[in-house]
Amino acid sequence: MKLALYFTFPYPDRETFRKFFDETLKFNFEYLELGIPTDHPYYDGPVIRKTHGKAKENYSEDMLEEIVKEANSRNIRVYTLVYYNHFVGREGEFLGKLKSMGFSGAIVPDLLTDYFSERNQLISKMDKFGMALIPFFTSSTPDSVIRDIAGKTNGWIYHGLQPSTGIKVPVSTDLIVSRIKELCPGREVIFGFGINSKDEIIDLKKSGADGIAIGSTLVPCMESMDLDCFRSKIRMLEEGVNGI
């Protein structure tokens, strides 16, 4: 089972982000997701939403590139999580920059809901730049759309378990996992949103999930600049992923 870690870059500030990033590198994980801060991260829950404001104030393209290159040098693939409303109309320039920084691809959470008619165009543009569009699906994504987008992309799939990040409403995890695996046979599917306990990770593993993505649960440790809290959370995630 794979582990993907999400951070809004550079929350809460550059110096603290660096410290936590260095700590992160001491652990084993496969994918790093870096959220590019935006004014309206409206599909995120309140925890991640709050990180965007501070991250935006401290944003630095040079430092972002440095972080991506460092992760790549350790065989960690780096993806950005960015709202399409952040770069619509300037896709070429934006994607070119991401590619040169070393990003492997992008997760675009508002593409299928707010820019549905532009989905194929964006996939083509990303292909041209050698960037993978990581399909972002939820329980509200219709079967035909999942099949269509999965057929036009090659990377792993990101599936949100909850209606928003860091939120917990009752969901049938087994059903969600079996549905997406049935619709996308053979594809690697990473599940995110609202995962914050070892038991949940173990249950997801038993259901057939290929990996988990974690974000909101790490934010309080970063907010309080508590490295011990951060370490113990990541250890807990590792234990869940390894089924200990």
Place this chain on the structure above:
Amino acid sequence: MYEKAEEEIIPRKWYNIVPDLPEPLSPPRDHDPENSSINLLNKILPKEILRQEFTSSRYENIPDEVVEQYLQIGRPTPLIRAINMERLLNFKGKIFFKNEGATATGSHKINTALPQAYYAGREGVEEVVTETGAGQWGTATALAATLNRIKSTVFMVRVSYEQKPLRKKIIKLYGGSTYPSPSNMTEYGRSILSGNPDHPGTLGIAISEAVQYALDHGLKYMMGSVENSVITHQSIIGQETKKQLEAIGENADTLIGCVGGGSNFSGFTFPFVESSSEMIATAASEVPKFSKGNYGYDLIDTAGIMPELKMLSLGADFVPPSIYAGGLRYHGAAPALSLLIRNGRIKTDEVTEERSMQAMELFSRTQGIVPAPESSHAIATVIDYCRKPENQGKTVVFNLSGHGLLDLSVVRD
């Protein structure tokens, strides 16, 4: 005793359209950037309802207890051929109507009230709270609550509370309590009344008060329309209609229904979404959400306590005129319905109160059933449709969402 054939018409699963939509449904969104109104749903909705709200499952099992309750309140409702109406219109085709007015509470609203109250009761809830406009939803909630041995409290839009005393009496007979909204029972109601002590109320205000009251008193809230889970429960209408048409060897060329929040129309038509049937949704011209509504995120309730939904809407602050069809005064339309209207799968019509009154008279005189003012809007669309030369020979099926026997004050002397 139930006839075996009747039991077989009632489906054992509700149908959820979300996995079959042509485009993804936009998720609910928080109104307040600092807090999560989605998280707040955990406090006010039964767990099972919340699970159904966000499920990707195409079908949800209907518990045996709910099937039994459906039978008790008059399901399956009849599908009747409106032969007299066909003759009067000189229509060279067939008109059928699904008579949801034949339920114990006289409208389709009981179809979702029963499962919501059932799940609430099963989770140990002792009281549910809701709002009502014209009174049909409040009546359904009160009956569903008493059948599931729980109490009910209903915030009724003040203008209806005063104009429709019979609805209050029925709710009381079922053991429910009603309060005129805006009321002094909630902070939001008090704030509205302090600005205007004679405020007539709106459905948006009543929803806000019901949700606030549920939060203040640790109760569960019952949702009358708009939300996915409600529409899923209402799919019983369309699924029964499908079986009834099949049993007589008919296919629906056209399906017509009225739209307030969209639950009766969606429940009636969504099970046919993959067929070639034409679908026409009728709203009130006085509440022109189809022709003048904006497609975007908007509030469900005026106070902004609930998550925003992406839908066709006239704006949560839209103050509808006092038309008789109180159930059509809501500012928005359910997200899945809005999406299908936007992409052209569902056509629309808007009908004036005058046209709906003429339709009510025509239907009463030909078929003997007094339709609800809301359903009369759909009948007006049917009449117009069946008078067009290009529609001759077609099989038209409409949903009679309720009867109008408690709305007779609208009939002109």
